[in-house]
Amino acid sequence: xxxxxxxxxxxxxxxxxxxxxxxxxxxxxxxxxxxxxxxxxxxxxxxxxxxxxxxxxxxxxxxxxxxxxxxxxxxxxxxxxxxxxxxxxxxxxxxxxxxxxxxxxxxxxxxxxxxxxxxxxxxxxxxxxxxxxxxxxxxxxxxxxxxxxxxxx
Numbered sequence: 001x002x003x004x005x006x007x008x009x010x011x012x013x014x015x016x017x018x019x020x021x022x023x024x025x026x027x028x029x030x031x032x033x034x035x036x037x038x039x040x041x042x043x044x045x046x047x048x049x050x051x052x053x054x055x056x057x058x059x060x061x062x063x064x065x066x067x068x069x070x071x072x073x074x075x076x077x078x079x080x081x082x083x084x085x086x087x088x089x090x091x092x093x094x095x096x097x098x099x100x101x102x103x104x105x106x107x108x109x110x111x112x113x114x115x116x117x118x119x120x121x122x123x124x125x126x127x128x129x130x131x132x133x134x135x136x137x138x139x140x141x142x143x144x145x146x147x148x149x150x151x152x153x
Contacts, residue, residue: 017067017074031124032063034117041110049148051086055141058083062134066121070128080133087144094147107149114142 008014013021014029022029039059046052061076068074103112118138124130 016069017064018069018072020069027120027124028066028128031117031120032066034113034120035059035063035066038110038113038117041106041113045106045110045145045148051083051090051144052148054079054086055083055137058137062137065131065134066124078131078133080131080137084133084137084140087140091140091143091147094151096147096150103149105149107145111142111145111149114138114145118142 009024012024014024014026015021016028039056042052042056042059046056058079061078062080064076065074065078118135121130121135121138125135
């Protein structure tokens, strides 16, 4: 097994994709931390939802794009647009409550985390432009999680 600790982060710095060292509170690292938390929550709720399983895999690709330094090409292709279409189809076919909703359950926790991750991605995007499909996918994901909160819980 690969060694778990490297001790290279003990002084408050970590690496972007390709090895560039940045502070651990760099906006790209913060955004990836929020995406990591979102992905962990999705692991708790996805059960047999094929879309969420695919979103989890795509979030790993998204995180690699967020951690790619400006001017460098990321070799991992994004599939955000396909996931957006699938989520929109599911959302369009769902019945949701009207009026004010009091959030309850793990799907709402995941939805709220998704919104936090989205805000951090917009912070990154202002200084380190991201592929717009990433931002659209995360926005749509929070809508999809809202729908799932009423279908599954």
